[in-house]
Structure formats: C-alpha cells, structure tokens
Amino acid sequence: MGAFLSLFKGANLTQSRILILGLDNSGKTSLLIKMGLVTSSSDKKSSKSQTDLDDDLTVTPTIGYNVKEFSYKGVVFNCWDLGGQKNIRSLWKHYYKGSNGIIYIVDSADHNRLKESKQELFHLLEDPDLKNVPVLIFANKRDKEGAISATELIAKFELEDSLQFVNGKHDWYVESVSTVTGEGIESGLKWLVSKLKQKPSKDN
Numbered sequence: 130m131g132a133f134l135s136l137f138k139g140a141n142l143t144q145s146r147i148l149i150l151g152l153d154n155s156g157k158t159s160l161l162i163k164m165g166l167v168t169s170s171s172d173k174k175s176s177k178s179q180t181d182l183d184d185d186l187t188v189t190p191t192i193g194y195n196v197k198e199f200s201y202k203g204v205v206f207n208c209w210d211l212g213g214q215k216n217i218r219s220l221w222k223h224y225y226k227g228s229n230g231i232i233y234i235v236d237s238a239d240h241n242r243l244k245e246s247k248q249e250l251f252h253l254l255e256d257p258d259l260k261n262v263p264v265l266i267f268a269n270k271r272d273k274e275g276a277i278s279a280t281e282l283i284a285k286f287e288l289e290d291s292l293q294f295v296n297g298k299h300d301w302y303v304e305s306v307s308t309v310t311g312e313g314i315e316s317g318l319k320w321l322v323s324k325l326k327q328k329p330s331k332d333n
C-alpha cells in the first residue's frame with residue numbers, strides 16, 4: 130500500500146538526474162546546500178530550516194561527491210555535486226550516463242581561472258553521454274567585488290558562437306547568482322525546469 134501511494138504521489142513528477150560541475154572552489158557544494166533552502170521555501174508546504182538541510186554537508190573541498198534530492202515545480206532534481214579539483218575531474222565522466230541536465234558553476238570573481246573554467250566546460254560537453262543535455266551556467270559569487278556579469282561571461286566563454294555546436298544541440302542559459310544571498314538561483318532553476326519538462330526523462 131505504501132509503495133502504491135508513493136508511486137501515485139510521484140506520478141506527475143518529472144524525474145531528473147542533474148550534475149553540478151565546475152572547477153574547485155567555484156561553489157558547487159554551497160549551491161547544493163542553498164538549493165535545498167530555495168526549493169523548500171518556494172514549496173510552501175515545507176518549513177525546513179537551513180540547519181535541517183545542510184546538517185550532513187560542509188563547505189570544504191569535496192573529495193568524491195554529494196547527492197541530494199529536491200522537488201521543485203513538478204520536477205524531482207536528483208543532484209550530484211562532484212568534487213572539482215583538477216586531479217579528480219577525470220572521474221566526472223563516470224557520472225555522465227543518464228544525466229538530464231548540467232548545472233555548471235563558474236566563480237565569476239576569479240578572473241585568473243575563467244579560461245580554465247571555459248576549457249573544462251567545452252571538454253565535458255564533448256562526451257557522447259552528455260549529448261543534447263541542457264546546460265544551466267551559474268556565474269556564482271556575484272556578491273563579490275569584481276564579479277563579471279552574465280553578459281560578460283557569455284562573451285568571455287564565446288557561448289553565442291560555439292556552445293550549440295558542441296556535440297549535438299545544447300540549450301544553455303547563464304544566470305548571475307550568489308549562493309550566499311541566494312540571488313539568481315530560482316530564476317536559473319525555473320529555466321532548467323522548463324527544459325526538463327520538454328524532454329522525456331533519461332532521453333539522451
């Protein structure tokens with residue numbers, strides 16, 4: 130009976146596997162923590178506090194991965210936050226298969242690493258297991274002085290010219306965010322929800 134009820138409850142939900150990727154120190158784990166708060170506060174039925182949500186997550190460099198599941202606007206986000214240090218980025222590809230979307234995080238205040246971040250993004254999109262997946266790019270740390278805007282990131286990453294041509298057609302969207310203030314996160318998630326609802330789950 131319990132199994133039947135949970136099946137019924139999930140009947141209208143779009144299941145999605147989302148990878149949170151980006152260089153080390155870009156803010157992936159911070160985003161995972163904040164996403165729990167943003168999605169639960171938009172769902173008025175939930176009254177989770179920040180403490181409820183991040184008790185098992187710490188903002189220290191991730192060795193391995195963290196996984197969290199959120200429901201937001203009819204979509205179940207099964208989010209995988211993978212460690213971004215250079216020596217463990219080669220492990221990312223083992224998580225690509227079956228993914229429905231990517232949230233790629235860029236530290237928009239770290240000018241010295243924008244080129245490396247761009248190269249990593251284009252490299253990962255060459256993988257056949259990520260063909261056609263929508264890519265939400267978060268220009269994170271907008272609260273920091275010197276952070277570049279979403280428009281500047283689009284220009285620096287040359288997204289207009291090239292992203293749609295990498296390995297199939299990738300819908301993409303850039304939003305300037307801060308995981309400290311939460312600004313921008315919901316707007317980006319709304320875009321991703323609209324893309325995930327357009328495509329059947331696991332359709333890569």
Ligand SMILES: Nc1nc2c(ncn2[C@@H]2O[C@H](COP(=O)(O)OP(=O)(O)OP(=O)(O)O)[C@@H](O)[C@H]2O)c(=O)[nH]1
Nearest residue numbers: 153154155156157158159190191213270307308309
């Ligand atoms: N000012 C500011 N600091 C941030 C923001 N997001 C993350 N940080 C800080 O950036 C540092 C790195 O954040 P993490 O979330 O651990 O970064 P990560 O991408 O998970 O790093 P790895 O696990 O090493 O791949 C931490 O000190 C965070 O507090 C933001 O929006 N603004």
Ligand SMILES: [Mg+2]
Nearest residue numbers: 157158190191
């Ligand atoms: Mg981390």
